[in-house]
Amino acid sequence: MLQNEVASSQGIRIRRRPPSGPPLHYVGPFEFRLQNEGNTPRNILEEIVWNKDKEVSHLKERKPLISLKKALENAPPARNFIGALRAANERTGLPGLIAEVKKASPSRGILRENFDPVEIAQSYEKGGAACLSVLTDEKYFKGSFENLEAIRKAGVKCPLLCKEFIVDAWQLYYARTKGADAVLLIAAVLPDLDIKYMIKICKLLGLTALVEVHDEREFDRVLAIEGIELIGINNRNLETFELDISITKKLLEGERGKIIRERDIIMVGESGLFTPEDIAYVQEAGVRAVLVGESIVKQSDPGKGISSLFGKDISI
Numbered sequence: 602m603l604q605n606e607v608a609s610s611q612g613i614r615i616r617r618r619p620p621s622g623p624p625l626h627y628v629g630p631f632e633f634r635l636q637n638e639g640n641t642p643r644n645i646l647e648e649i650v651w652n653k654d655k656e657v658s659h660l661k662e663r664k665p666l667i668s669l670k671k672a673l674e675n676a677p678p679a680r681n682f683i684g685a686l687r688a689a690n691e692r693t694g695l696p697g698l699i700a701e702v703k704k705a706s707p708s709r710g711i712l713r714e715n716f717d718p719v720e721i722a723q724s725y726e727k728g729g730a731a732c733l734s735v736l737t738d739e740k741y742f743k744g745s746f747e748n749l750e751a752i753r754k755a756g757v758k759c760p761l762l763c764k765e766f767i768v769d770a771w772q773l774y775y776a777r778t779k780g781a782d783a784v785l786l787i788a789a790v791l792p793d794l795d796i797k798y799m800i801k802i803c804k805l806l807g808l809t810a811l812v813e814v815h816d817e818r819e820f821d822r823v824l825a826i827e828g829i830e831l832i833g834i835n836n837r838n839l840e841t842f843e844l845d846i847s848i849t850k851k852l853l854e855g856e857r858g859k860i861i862r863e864r865d866i867i868m869v870g871e872s873g874l875f876t877p878e879d880i881a882y883v884q885e886a887g888v889r890a891v892l893v894g895e896s897i898v899k900q901s902d903p904g905k906g907i908s909s910l911f912g913k914d915i916s917i
């Protein structure tokens with residue numbers, strides 16, 4: 602079966618690449634775009650994935666896997682991402698915070714003009730974040746691997762999640778060489794076999810995998826994969842940008858919530874959390890960690906933004 606067919610049999614709507622070549626067709630002196638013939642991305646997530654696929658194939662030429670494997674020898678050691686979340690949850694009685702270093706997003710535009718990633722990271726750490734998430738996609742989120750590397754090199758102790766659109770195992774090695782402790786795997790993009798394979802590589806590299814789901818079908822697929830320890834529920838639909846924090850609650854009700862508790866999987870509530878009431882709502886739903894960007898990165902002092910988000914100082 603072709604890659605896109607395997608994916609669609611699992612309910613994945615995102616195609617990994619344009620089905621029939623590049624979108625521009627040269628016809629005599631005219632260049633035009635053929636709409637709706639399979640070569641136009643159907644939504645923003647698909648556009649990002651197509652772009653990432655091209656970006657990675659170029660990067661791979663410059664830095665083949667063999668050179669990354671060598672660079673691993675000099676990479677800073679991987680730290681315990683889940684341990685940090687558990688410890689914070691036990692210490693505060695509130696969900697452990699993964700604070701996101703995020704300059705912009707396709708749905709919200711620029712979030713912060715004067716953006717100093719190291720300063721923001723240090724402020725988050727001081728404010729009581731357990732872990733940090735660093736956007737590395739340049740085109741859509743104005744992030745970079747330089748930011749990730751700089752934060753790691755500045756001595757920030759919070760474990761770091763490389764927030765990237767992973768479509769190729771090569772990216773796992775790359776993230777690790779840049780100092781990542783964890784990576785994001787998006788179930789809306791990756792078929793089961795890719796997730797299984799990537800989780801194995803993550804374990805080999807000492808990376809924690811945060812596997813992200815948005816609906817019941819994705820959640821059930823991920824629960825059927827062995828060795829899953831950390832699952833995020835994204836309240837934002839990456840295809841439509843629709844945001845609804847009741848998704849976290851809906852997915853954790855009933856049987857699924859029971860399985861999570863039995864297996865002691867840490868659930869992360871992601872996106873759209875702005876107030877202490879939002880935090881209490883997702884905690885009540887069953888999450889032991891939250892991933893927050895917008896509401897704290899926009900504050901002039903992002904560390905203090907954490908106190909407003911939780912309704913109390915969680916740094917002590």
Ligand SMILES: O=P(O)(O)OC[C@@H](O)[C@@H](O)c1c[nH]c2ccccc12
Binds near residue numbers: 835871
């Ligand atoms: O800024 P917010 O609404 O607090 O969201 C943070 C984080 O959940 C969001 O950036 C995110 C979650 N999953 C993603 C996948 C790709 C890009 C971004 C994301």
